[in-house]
Amino acid sequence: MEIFVYRKGAEDVEEGFSAEELPGLLADQNNVVWVDLLAETPEQIEAAKGILLDVFKFHHLSVEDCIETRNQPKVEAFPNYIYFIFHGVKPGETGPVNFVTKELDGFLGPNYVVTFHDQRFRSIKTVKQRLRTSPFACQRGSAYLLHQILDELVDLYMPMVDDFDAEINALEERVFAMRQSSNSVLEEIMDLRRSVARLRRISARQLEVLYRISHGEFQQIPENILPFYRDVHDHLQRISDLAEGYRDLVSGLFDIHFAVVSSRTNDVMKTLAVVSAIILPLSLIAGIYGMNFEYMPELHSPNGYYLTLAAMVILTFLLLFYFWRRGWIFQRDEVVELKPAVKDNENAN
Numbered sequence: 001m002e003i004f005v006y007r008k009g010a011e012d013v014e015e016g017f018s019a020e021e022l023p024g025l026l027a028d029q030n031n032v033v034w035v036d037l038l039a040e041t042p043e044q045i046e047a048a049k050g051i052l053l054d055v056f057k058f059h060h061l062s063v064e065d066c067i068e069t070r071n072q073p074k075v076e077a078f079p080n081y082i083y084f085i086f087h088g089v090k091p092g093e094t095g096p097v098n099f100v101t102k103e104l105d106g107f108l109g110p111n112y113v114v115t116f117h118d119q120r121f122r123s124i125k126t127v128k129q130r131l132r133t134s135p136f137a138c139q140r141g142s143a144y145l146l147h148q149i150l151d152e153l154v155d156l157y158m159p160m161v162d163d164f165d166a167e168i169n170a171l172e173e174r175v176f177a178m179r180q181s182s183n184s185v186l187e188e189i190m191d192l193r194r195s196v197a198r199l200r201r202i203s204a205r206q207l208e209v210l211y212r213i214s215h216g217e218f219q220q221i222p223e224n225i226l227p228f229y230r231d232v233h234d235h236l237q238r239i240s241d242l243a244e245g246y247r248d249l250v251s252g253l254f255d256i257h258f259a260v261v262s263s264r265t266n267d268v269m270k271t272l273a274v275v276s277a278i279i280l281p282l283s284l285i286a287g288i289y290g291m292n293f294e295y296m297p298e299l300h301s302p303n304g305y306y307l308t309l310a311a312m313v314i315l316t317f318l319l320l321f322y323f324w325r326r327g328w329i330f331q332r333d334e335v336v337e338l339k340p341a342v343k344d345n346e347n348a349n
Contacts, residue, residue, distance in 0.1 A: 001048070004034040004131055006138035013131045013138055019047075022055050026112060032138040033112040034145060036128070039067075040118055048116060056114065058083070058107060066105040066116050073205040075212055081109040082218050084209065087202050088121055088153045089160050096167035097188060099160070099195035101202060104153065106146070108220050113142050115149065123152035143221045147228045150210075154232055157203070157239050164199070164242075167192060168249050175257050178264070186257060193250045200243040207233070207240050274329055278319050282312050 003017040008030040017025065025033050037048040045067060052063045062083045065071055075084040087101035094100050104121060107114040115124060127148050131137060137148045171192065174185055213221060214229035221229065289296065289308060301307070323329045 001038070001044075001051070002036045002128070004036075004128070004138075006032040006135050010135065013135045015132075019051055019055065022051070026055075029111050031111055032142050032145065034131075034138075034142075035112065035114045036124060037114065037116045038118075038120065039116065045118075052107075052114070052116070056081075056107065056109075056112075062107075069103045069105075069118055071103065071105075073202065073209050075209045075218075077218055081107050082213075082220050083107055084213075086150065086153060086206060086209070088123060089156055090119075091122060091156065091159075094160055096160075096164045096195055097191035099198045101198075106149075108142060108146050108218075110220065111142055113146050113149070121153070123149060123156060126152050140225065141222065143225045144228065147225065147232065151228075151232050151235075154206075154235050154239070157236075161199075161239055161242050164192075164196065164246050168246060168253070171253055172256070175253065175260055178257075178260055189250065189253050189257060192253075193247075196243060196246045196250050200240070200247055203236060203240040203243050207236050210236055270328060274323055277323075278316055281315055281319075285312060285315075 001019065003015060003022065003025070005014045005017060005025050007014070007028075022033075022035070025031055035051070037044075037051065039045040039048045049063060049067060052058050052066065053060065058066075058081070059078060062076065062078070065083070065085070071085050073085050073087055075082060084106050086104045086106075088104055090100050090102055102119045102121070103117065104124075105116040117124070127137065127145075130148070137145050171185070171189060178185065210229065210233040212218075214226055214233045216223065216226055285308065320329070
């Protein structure tokens, strides 16, 4: 547990307080108090639970939700505080094919912010480092301090979103380069689809929470601080829009994958059909001259065998030439060059 206290007019933010000193610090409304509870062990969880219930007197249902770390993003209003849940990404673990998040629970009161998490957050660490160098985030009150935490948390989504974009482009190139059906590529597309769906679901729910916070629904957030929350909302809106676009792109990857596999299959079937079409007349000639009749043209000719083989070879080349002229075989992909558009003023001249 770490406690940061800013006293009105002070030049620095103080830290290093104990849980026994919290009631006195909270009693002074001129103080801005941030209590960060990191509960990585059962002992730390019990100690944090006692602080939430005995010192802050939070509702027991909110404390239960806080301890339970499998909740969706939400915000709830109480007479003297609001309870919120946000999700942050896990740098180093989260990727386009394995999008996982960690939960951040918190409470915002008139002069305090309480954060609870069972995993370390880079955004919280960044804000702590900022407070140790400048008390600016606390000088505007607890609501602005919470904004700083949420702003850092949302900003860490952007590198992950860029990774999604790169992964989708890489998969598109691999799909187009496939020569045969690949289950591994299909599995990667499925993993990417699940990750995009989770990103979209988390961002959509957090977007709703931030919309409520940033539009003056809660009295704990002064009107002059609302524009800062709306800025965070705009950042998350962009992430949500990108997630929606990625969902369409991944769905398109499925269609492209199956279209490429179908095209490759059609190429194989076309090749087999051409081979069959060539062999069919040759088999007909061989079948005719293989019949056991005594009187047949060229049957007793000394050059009949060679003439028949020559006819088969000529027929083969004629069929190949015919199929080529029809565009069924030996065709390369056409490269269509687009001519630059002519401007209206050039046409006028």
